[in-house]
Amino acid sequence: MFYIYKFSLNIIMNFIVCVLNVFIKRENNIVIFGSWMGKTFSDNSRYLFQYMHKYTDKKVIFVTRNSDILKELNDIGYKAYKLHSFSSYYYHLKSGIHVVCNVPFKTKQYKGDILGELSYGAKKIQLWHGIPLKGIGRNANNSEYMFDNKIINKILAFAKSNTFFNSFVKVSGGWNNYLMLATSKQIGHIFSDAFNLPEKNIVISSYPRNCECLELISDEEVILRKINESKKKFLLYVPTFRETSVSIDNPIENKDFRKYLKKNDIIWMQKKHLADKSTNSEHSNDVETIMLPATFDLNVLVSKIDILITDYSSISFDCIFFNKPVQYYVPDIEHYVNAERGFSLTFDDYTAGWISKNLSELEQNISDQINNRETYDDINRKVIQVRNKVYDNDKASYSSIVQDLFN
Secondary structure (H helix, E strand, O other): OHHHHHHHHHHHHHHHHHHHHHHOOOEEEEEEEOOHHHOOOOHHHHHHHHHHHHHOOOEEEEEEOOHHHHHHHHHHOOOEEEOOOHHHHHHHHHEEEEEEOOOOOOOOOOOOOOOHHHOOOOEEEEOOOOOOOEOOHHHOOOOOOOOOOHHHHHHHHHHOOOHHHHHHHHOHHHOOOOEEEEOOHHHHHHHHHHOOOOHHHEEEOOOHHHOOOOOOOHHHHHHHHHHHHOOOEEEEEEOOOOOOOOOOOOHHHOHHHHHHHHHOOEEEEEEOOOOOOOOOOOOOOOOOEEEEOOOOOHHHOOOOOOEEEEOOOOHHHHHHHOOOOEEEEOOOHHHHHHHOOOEOOOOOOOOOEEEEOOHHHHHHHHHHHHHOHHHHHHHHHHHHHHHHHHOOOOOOOHHHHHHHHHO
């Protein structure tokens, strides 16, 4: 019943958009951007938007659900609109190019970066939000693309070769056909398989978020000023989200670990993943901590921090891009492999740094990173190996990205 409703709604919306485009002609010099379900000004969408605003003749527009972000972007001088405003509806229909970095349209679980239901007839670009260490799309253990109903699978298999069904019925806004950005041919193959995209739809280039950020917003300026002015070490903890009820203990909740941080003059920074539905951690204030807002763009910090702790997040590859090793804190790795998403890339082959399965190991590995330079030769060799596997370009270039995607 759900699929009958979904397919019917897609037909209706696509028809309405086609009719409206008779009166509101799409223009390829207008580009609409959104990021992270409309909640943030961040990631690949934000970086590319800022570059195109400053250095191209295209009219670029950012849409958001967040009123605070909207005000700040307008104050800076960007063209930004609330996602469900009249101006947003108009530019969704008028723009010839729609750009996202996460969810193109509303799904069962998430809201869209933009109103992807209005994308029919526009060129569509999926920048994505990182190199996939963990399982994604059809490669994930819990893939939503796999159905238990054999009849539905047979119908979808039969309809796969039908152009009208795929473009007008199956997916909102014609998002069955889009360009997807990947950092290497190998990563492109993973995206092609995970999202059932033809290889010709994969664009191999750099990630905008690995380029220099052209303009900071207010909360970013505060944090970066603190980093630049402090003589202490800054540690950033960025766990990915868990989709089962199982969770791991936050290291900062451990009293002895906090003592270790204080003794070594380490400031703890942390940001909760936007898709994480767990409650915020509570801890004592006996060590200096910075709890970043969930909407904070971590990409402005990666090249600045001293230590990154993560588990299976793609931020590890951003750190590796800047030739920095990573601390992997993975006490639940067996559970993650068997009951969570699993991996798109082999964990041992695509991690470059220190791996810890408990707090004692984490303390020791952080100490090695800070004090034991003898361990760095092997670690640095692994960083270079992984970097060369997942990045085809040594440097990230805005101009090359724009040429690869828009020409």
